[in-house]
Each structure stands twice: as structure tokens, then as C-alpha cells.
Amino acid sequence: MRNVFTICGKEVRAYFTSPIAYLLMGLFGLITGFMFYSATVYFVNAGTQQQMTGQNSPMDIGQYVIAPLLGNAGVIGLFLVPLISMRLFAEEKRSGTIELLLTSPLNDWEIILGKWMGAMVMYLAIISMTAINIGLLFAWSTPDWRPIVTGYLGLILQGATVLAIGTFISTTTSNQIIAGGSTFAICLLLWVLSWVSNYADSALGKAVAYCSILVHFEPFSKGIVDSKDVIFYVSAIFLGLFLTARSLESLRWRA
Amino acid sequence: MIKVEGLTKRYARHVAVNNISFEVGKGEIVGFLGKNGAGKTTTMRVLTCFLPPSAGKASVAGFDVVDQSLDVRKNIGYLPETPPLYPEMEIGDYLTFVAKLKGIASNDVPKRVDEVIGRTALGDVRNKIIGKLSKGYRQRVGIAQAIIHNPPVLILDEPTSGLDPEQQREARQLIASLSGDHTIILSTHILSEVEQSCSKVIIINAGEIVAVDSVANLHLRRKGGEMVAIQVAGAPESEVRQKLELVRGVARVMPKDAPEGFVAFEIESLEQNAIRPDLARAIVESGWDLSELRTVGESLEEIFLDLTKSEATKAKATQEVAQ
Numbered sequence: 001m002r003n004v005f006t007i008c009g010k011e012v013r014a015y016f017t018s019p020i021a022y023l024l025m026g027l028f029g030l031i032t033g034f035m036f037y038s039a040t041v042y043f044v045n046a047g048t049q050q051q052m053t054g055q056n057s058p059m060d061i062g063q064y065v066i067a068p069l070l071g072n073a074g075v076i077g078l079f080l081v082p083l084i085s086m087r088l089f090a091e092e093k094r095s096g097t098i099e100l101l102l103t104s105p106l107n108d109w110e111i112i113l114g115k116w117m118g119a120m121v122m123y124l125a126i127i128s129m130t131a132i133n134i135g136l137l138f139a140w141s142t143p144d145w146r147p148i149v150t151g152y153l154g155l156i157l158q159g160a161t162v163l164a165i166g167t168f169i170s171t172t173t174s175n176q177i178i179a180g181g182s183t184f185a186i187c188l189l190l191w192v193l194s195w196v197s198n199y200a201d202s203a204l205g206k207a208v209a210y211c212s213i214l215v216h217f218e219p220f221s222k223g224i225v226d227s228k229d230v231i232f233y234v235s236a237i238f239l240g241l242f243l244t245a246r247s248l249e250s251l252r253w254r255a
Numbered sequence: 256m257i258k259v260e261g262l263t264k265r266y267a268r269h270v271a272v273n274n275i276s277f278e279v280g281k282g283e284i285v286g287f288l289g290k291n292g293a294g295k296t297t298t299m300r301v302l303t304c305f306l307p308p309s310a311g312k313a314s315v316a317g318f319d320v321v322d323q324s325l326d327v328r329k330n331i332g333y334l335p336e337t338p339p340l341y342p343e344m345e346i347g348d349y350l351t352f353v354a355k356l357k358g359i360a361s362n363d364v365p366k367r368v369d370e371v372i373g374r375t376a377l378g379d380v381r382n383k384i385i386g387k388l389s390k391g392y393r394q395r396v397g398i399a400q401a402i403i404h405n406p407p408v409l410i411l412d413e414p415t416s417g418l419d420p421e422q423q424r425e426a427r428q429l430i431a432s433l434s435g436d437h438t439i440i441l442s443t444h445i446l447s448e449v450e451q452s453c454s455k456v457i458i459i460n461a462g463e464i465v466a467v468d469s470v471a472n473l474h475l476r477r478k479g480g481e482m483v484a485i486q487v488a489g490a491p492e493s494e495v496r497q498k499l500e501l502v503r504g505v506a507r508v509m510p511k512d513a514p515e516g517f518v519a520f521e522i523e524s525l526e527q528n529a530i531r532p533d534l535a536r537a538i539v540e541s542g543w544d545l546s547e548l549r550t551v552g553e554s555l556e557e558i559f560l561d562l563t564k565s566e567a568t569k570a571k572a573t574q575e576v577a578q
Contacts, residue, residue, distance in 0.1 A: 253307065
């Protein structure tokens, strides 16, 4: 386990000594901040209007502000993940440092786990930017905290899944642009797969829609933790890391 | 320390290393010599467990590279052709990272890092970012990472390539200073390097070993007589030449450039004839001043060219030896 933390620590430092960490965090904060602002303004206006017209149907801040915020964070996160994962192995292959890792006394899975965890730390730092917005809500109101917790859990699981896939793709090439581009394309595909459920009712259609990553995220942002979604994410993470291990092994055989 | 038996490595389209066997004893410095693409790097990558062999066996420090890969890796320090450096890291941080990777106990890490920084003379630049270092410094960091866990076996792939002559000398001195504690294999295509640093040479050509021998023995390998260079002061060239050609055992006398007032020749002897005493006597007895007399050693370069050419790969022999 020590080796895992050694690699993980090195990855985290690599992110935070380059501008990429701050760039991604800044961009993410900016975009989600704007979305949060729009949603809040809309919520306040709608609430005021209701009071003025005398209607008194209750409006829930969780439903109008928090759920959309976390939902959007999930989509944006999907597009940022390739930028995090693309360098993991591609950079090592390009610069030759992969020889250091593969000739040091550590198991392949320690390398993979360390790198994936390092990427996770970076991802957590990025999505934690939304905590500023949520914090503001807590300062001026009393939103229900439970959907917030499940929402973040969903964000983390989704990010971990896409990072595992991205890690695998990064082992297949020594070109970071190719790694990032392919991961981006796959993220996009996994997102739009959910559209199938709009028109296909067949078993195949359902199966295709099941593979969409965002379909499994939505319940989390509404405060629902369904074991089938958790199982989907966890098994996808395992698949991604397993493929990474196979790919790294084949690297030795092909080299 | 290192034992290779019938090692073969096939890639998709070609055989990089074909059925090679050799052994390296404890404390030896072995030069792995061959043209570019001869299979040096491939062999080293198999020994360091970066690549598995297609056939045959290899073991390092008694551990098999396939079955006991982690043990082998603990016992090896490896400097690949391009030093495996992270350009964004500082030297000290990088070496700390490598030390941890190599399994050094956390408490000992700072001590070991200080030690190798001292040994490779990197103290002045320890807080510099690797990406900003010159090539010579990078190579030193590369060597530092290879020795950080004090491994019994060191494998250095072209440790001096791309360095200027001054840096090459430094790198060679550094390697020589390591020789006491470590068994070293270093690959190179620079022949003088082998002559200076290595006790034993393995010459590899087109994936096959053509010679395993000590440097001294290699010099004896080429058949034919010896070459003697001679320089004489205060005598006409034609007379000296005549005189020399009369000495018993002389096959050929070739005039050479000489400084003013001197004449110089290179003389080839017939097989197994020691002609030097007779040459000296002939000059002195004629009343001339003998200012120089020495054997011209067969350069390792010629031996190398000869060995790599005489093998089955004559077709490739026209390729220039990369210098």
C-alpha cells in the first residue's frame, strides 16, 4: 500500500505544480458559479412573484437550485475528466519514465491504483469548487443536507468511473492528445446513450440506456441512493482498472 | 551475478536477440558493445524485467527474471537510454520519489538521497527543476536514481551518449568509482569507453554474440604480424628504408609523415616474428639516432569491425559503424 501512496502523491504533486490544476479548478468554478447564480436568481424571482400573486405552493431550494447545480457539475465534470486522465500513462510512455516504474520493485496494480487515486484527488479538488456555492446557500437558508451528500457521492462515483476508463485509454497510446480525445469521445457517447430511452422500449434499448453514465447519476442528485446505480459505477470502475492492468501487461509483451 | 542462457527476444516482425548466452561474475564491469540496433537495449530490457524473453532464461543475483521478477528488480539499478526523469520535479524530490519506489524504508530515505547526491556531485543543483538541467547533469541524476537503493547489479544503457567530452570523462569516472561495490553492465558503441572502463567485453551483432573476452585478449585476436612505428633523426629517407627492408622478418616498410629533420616509417612484420630488437640494432649500427620505436596496437575499433563483419551478416557490413 505504501507504493500506492508514493505514486499517488507524485501524481498529485505533478498536477499541482503545473498550471493545469488551477486552470481546471478555475474554469469549473466559473461555469458552475454562473449556473448557480442563474438558478438562484430565478428561484428568488419566482418565489417573490408567487408571494405577490398570492399563490402559496411551496418551492424547494433543493429541487430548484441544488439538484440542477450538481447535475450540471456532473455533466461538466464528464468533460474535464479527459484532461485529468490523459497524461497518466501517455506522458510516462512518451518520456520513457514508464521504464522506471516498470523496472522498480512494485506490482502493476500498485502503479495503476496509485495513478487512479492521484487523478481522483485532482477530480475531488475540482468538484469541491461547487462547495463554495452550496456554502453560500447554507449561510442564508436551511436547505436539506441529505440530497447534497448523495449528490456528491454520485459525482464522486461518476468521476471515479470515467477516470478508470480514461486511465485505461491513457495506457494505449503515448500521445496525450489522442488519449484525451478518445476519452472525451467516449464520455460524450456514454452521456448521449441515455437518449435511447426516449424512443426505444425494447430490451436492447434498455440495455443501451443502462450503459449511460448520466442515467445513473440523476437519482443521486435527487437524494436517492439506489444499489443498482452504485453497483453499476463500482463494476465499471473495476472494469476500467482491470483493462488498464491488462493493457499495461501487454505493454511489456509488445513494447 | 548475471546468467543468460539461450535468450531469444522476438518482436512482431523481427528477432532482436537470437539465442544468446553469457555470464557476468560478481564485481565485473562488462562492456556491451554493438552497433545501433544490434540488440543491446533489448537484452538489457529483458534483464531489468521490462520485457519478458520469448525463449531462454535469464537470472540476476540468482533470481529468474520471469518467475521472480520483483526480486530481480530489487537487485538491479537501471539507467535506460533516455534517463527516466520527470522534468517538473526538483532533483531532491525526484530522488526521494525513486528511493520510495525502490522500497527503501522511510526513515532511511533522506540519508540515502543525501548519499547519492554527494556521490554524483549534485549538491549544487539539488533544488533545481530537472527540466532546466543540462544534459550532463541529467545523466548524473539518471545514474543517481540507478544507484539509490545500492543494488548489487547496475545496468547502464549508453551512459555517456550525447554528452560532451568533458562530461563523458566525468561520467566514466563516476562509473569507475562505482565498480567496487557493483557488478556493472554498460552498453555503448564508443569503443574507447570499453577500453577505459571495462574488464570484459561482449560484442553483439545482429542479435548474436560474436565475442566474449577481456579487452587484452581481444587485442591478441587478430592474426598476422605486429606493426612497429619507428622514427629516426638525421638520416636520408631512402637509406633508412633500404636498411630496414633488409632486417629479417620484415614484410613491408611504409613511409609516414615526420617532423622536419626526422624520417618515420611503419613496419609490418611477417607472422610471429619479433622484429623490434633487430630494427633498433640496424638503426644504431648505421650511426643514426633512433628517436622512437613502438608497437602500434591494433585498435579495438578494427577488431570490432572485423568481428562484426566476419559473421554471416556480410550484407549489413557495408553499413557504417555509428561512432
